[in-house]
Amino acid sequence: MNTLNIEVSKDQILGIVQEVFAAMLDMGETLIFEATKPTDPVDSLHAWVDMKLNLAEGPLTARAILCTSEETAQTITRTLLMTGEDEDVSFADLADAFGEIANMVGGNVKSLVQAPSELSMPVVSKEKDMSHEWLFLQDLHLVWRSQPLSVSLWVQSTTN
Structure with missing residues (x-):
């Protein structure tokens, strides 16, 4: 199966993430930038959505994964919910907020692919599910507000 039909450049990903963060978290400002040096977050948390693509060559599943620290995911949650810095964040709220950011990023990536497609509900977990x-x-x-965050794109090598 040809995965070249879903090429997405780093510049396209950066533009999508900057637009989503500016609109949803940063009151129109661009506060997320490409890192000069990759840094893995401590106590990482992952949020992803799957895109089921109906390409001319056949069906293909792609995945967009966001990864950051749990502390940064809590900041994202507090920002979206407009709560104070010292307020506790439940995992349910964190999953909703961080999952919604993954949903928005994945949905915008999906729109770059010229094929009928469906987007899954977001999943948030300490572990990436790469069981396939x-x-x-x-x-x-x-880097967002001095904290590391990454976005990665994957395709399933076999379809179910």
Whole structure:
């Protein structure tokens, strides 16, 4: 199966993430930038959506994964919910907020692919579910409010 039909550049990913964060978290300002040096977050948390694509060559599943620290995901949640810095964040609220950011990023990536497609509900977890065989396509290391965040794109090497 040809995965070249879903090429997405780092510049496209960066533009999508900057638009989503500016609109949803940063009151129109661009406060997320490409990292000069990749840094893995401590106590990482992952949020992803799957895109089921109906390409001319056949069906293909792609995945957009956001990864950041749990602390940064809590900041995202507090910002979206407009709560104070010292307020506790439940995992349910965190999953909703961080999952919604993944949903918005994945939905915008999906719109770049010229094919009928469906977007899954977002999943948030400490572990990436890579239980199927996935092929790496692209990643982008970012910094938001001095905290590391990454976005990676994958395709499933076999379809179910």
